[in-house]
Amino acid sequence: MRGILIGLALALAAPAASAQTxxxxxxxxxxxxxxxxxxxxxxxxxxxxxxTSTIKAAGYDNRGFAYENKGLYDQAxxxxxQALALNPNDPYTYNNRxxxxxxxxxxxxxxxxxxxxxxxKADFAFAYNDRGxxxxxxxxxxxxxxxxxxxxxxxxxxxxAYQNRGIAYERKGSRDQAVADYQASLKLDPSLNLAQTGLKxxxxxx
Numbered sequence: 469m470r471g472i473l474i475g476l477a478l479a480l481a482a483p484a485a486s487a488q489t490x491x492x493x494x495x496x497x498x499x500x501x502x503x504x505x506x507x508x509x510x511x512x513x514x515x516x517x518x519x520t521s522t523i524k525a526a527g528y529d530n531r532g533f534a535y536e537n538k539g540l541y542d543q544a545x546x547x548x549x550q551a552l553a554l555n556p557n558d559p560y561t562y563n564n565r566x567x568x569x570x571x572x573x574x575x576x577x578x579x580x581x582x583x584x585x586x587x588x589k590a591d592f593a594f595a596y597n598d599r600g601x602x603x604x605x606x607x608x609x610x611x612x613x614x615x616x617x618x619x620x621x622x623x624x625x626x627x628x629a630y631q632n633r634g635i636a637y638e639r640k641g642s643r644d645q646a647v648a649d650y651q652a653s654l655k656l657d658p659s660l661n662l663a664q665t666g667l668k669x670x671x672x673x674x
Contacts, residue, residue, distance in 0.1 A: 511527075521555070545565060650664075
């Protein structure tokens with residue numbers, strides 16, 4: 469998800485770059501930075517007196533996403549909530565907070581945030597995919613399949629959505645559909661490990 473945020477955030481943050489080191493600035497927005505580097509860089513941006521509220525919102529959002537990646541869900545929720553207080557109509561921040569809620573198994577709150585993200589951005593394929601993940605965690609496989617199908621309709625090259633739909637089909641007991649989706653995901657991205665192991669479980673050579 470961070471890759472989606474980078475372009476917008478980088479453009480917003482550039483005027484404030486002198487308030488922290490260039491390395492910290494780059495770390496806050498780089499998709500190749502480690503989570504710890506992102507946290508360090510975004511913290512410097514947030515603390516900069518030169519940062520506008522919009523820039524700080526982007527910093528909180530990216531730092532929150534890094535915390536979420538590290539499994540530090542309380543910190544992630546605090547940052548994403550702060551980002552929304554500064555920029556209340558950003559669909560990506562709602563989606564990232566939804567991921568943090570999902571990590572804490574607060575599924576109703578996660579669904580509410582994913583739904584808000586979609587309301588703000590109707591073609592938000594990632595939000596449909598992520599809402600599908602929460603439905604899987606709740607055991608609502610048909611709902612999850614519908615979410616992944618919508619994500620794929622928006623972005624036919626969304627390999628992870630195919631993989632995730634395959635997982636939902638497999639858990640539902642729909643073997644043939646699961647195999648088809650795992651195979652479709654691997655055609656788009658041969659490195660997807662869950663699709664590879666899913667096919668092996670189902671007795672199919674990846």
